[in-house]
Amino acid sequence: MNKFKQIFHDLKLKIQNKEYENGTYLPSENELAKQYQTSRETIRKALNLLLEHGYIQKIRGKGSIVISPKQFNFPVSGLTSYQELVASQHLTSQTTVLSNNLIKTIDTIKKHSELTSPNGLRYIKRQRWLDGSPVIIDHDYFHPDIIPEIPNEVAEQSIYEYLENSLGLAISYATKTITVEAATQDDVTYLGHQDYVVVVRSDVYLEDTQLFQYTESRHTIDKFKFVDFARRRHN
CATH class of the missing domain: 3.40.1410.10 (Chorismate lyase-like)
Structure with a gap:
């Protein structure tokens, strides 16, 4: 699995487990890059997946805020087993x-x-x-x-x-x-x-x-x- 997808799944799980609460900001791209020992470009790809799947909203000048108040019951789109x-x-x-x-x-x-x-x-x-x-x-x-x-x-x-x-x-x-x-x-x-x-x-x-x-x-x-x-x- 690509590195950015691994990071996406890890961050998604942390949001679902409320390690990152709804309404709070994720760490900055630089902090995430250090945490996952990867490049900022890889982090951006992972954040874009979170954005597309409805877990975050990017706020200009502030970062990525968690907007997932609950877990999906059965997603219509996406391909989840x-x-x-x-x-x-x-x-x-x-x-x-x-x-x-x-x-x-x-x-x-x-x-x-x-x-x-x-x-x-x-x-x-x-x-x-x-x-x-x-x-x-x-x-x-x-x-x-x-x-x-x-x-x-x-x-x-x-x-x-x-x-x-x-x-x-x-x-x-x-x-x-x-x-x-x-x-x-x-x-x-x-x-x-x-x-x-x-x-x-x-x-x-x-x-x-x-x-x-x-x-x-x-x-x-x-x-x-x-x-x-x-x-x-x-x-």
């Missing part, structure tokens, strides 16, 4: 792997994604629990030429950590759609009685723009709130 989200919000969670096998490309995927392979797709279905209640069913489909296998013990933890740190893949960006849909029988089976669920569909790409994953997360409508930080761009 479930385990990263759970860890950042200090939640108690369990994951049950329901399926992990190679399947032929199915029609439901074709309706929502261009992910396909002549060798089928690696399919993983997981049930997510928070505080003893099922809240999410995740359906993940991976290109088998890029990701031939994902062990169950990995699927129970963080697939993205495995892909990035063990396989050396550079996960870059995703396109997402969020809808509210009538619950299916499968939703009711694994989430309990639901009239409607929130469905988040994502195509996920590597740094070289290869589409390697399609994921469909189906959420109980009462447990998750989707929020985002928006910043107006000025030309």
Whole structure:
């Protein structure tokens, strides 16, 4: 991981843990450069990421002020794994792997994604629990030429950590759609009685723009709130 991204994640964690309180200023660029033993340019890159993600506001002549009064519940933009989200919000969670096998490309995927392979797709279905209640069913489909296998013990933890740190893949960006849909029988089976669920569909790409994953997360409508930080761009 790039140095500036490491610093960004460290500063973000300190803000989330209230080491830097909302309304206070971060140390100066010079102080941060000394603290992290790096250049001011690297610090500027890390601060720009904090700015883009809504954790700070730069005040001319004063520095970077923390503007994050609370942690995000479920960011609409950004590419955050479930385990990263759970860890950042200090939640108690369990994951049950329901399926992990190679399947032929199915029609439901074709309706929502261009992910396909002549060798089928690696399919993983997981049930997510928070505080003893099922809240999410995740359906993940991976290109088998890029990701031939994902062990169950990995699927129970963080697939993205495995892909990035063990396989050396550079996960870059995703396109997402969020809808509210009538619950299916499968939703009711694994989430309990639901009239409607929130469905988040994502195509996920590597740094070289290869589409390697399609994921469909189906959420109980009462447990998750989707929020985002928006910043107006000025030309």
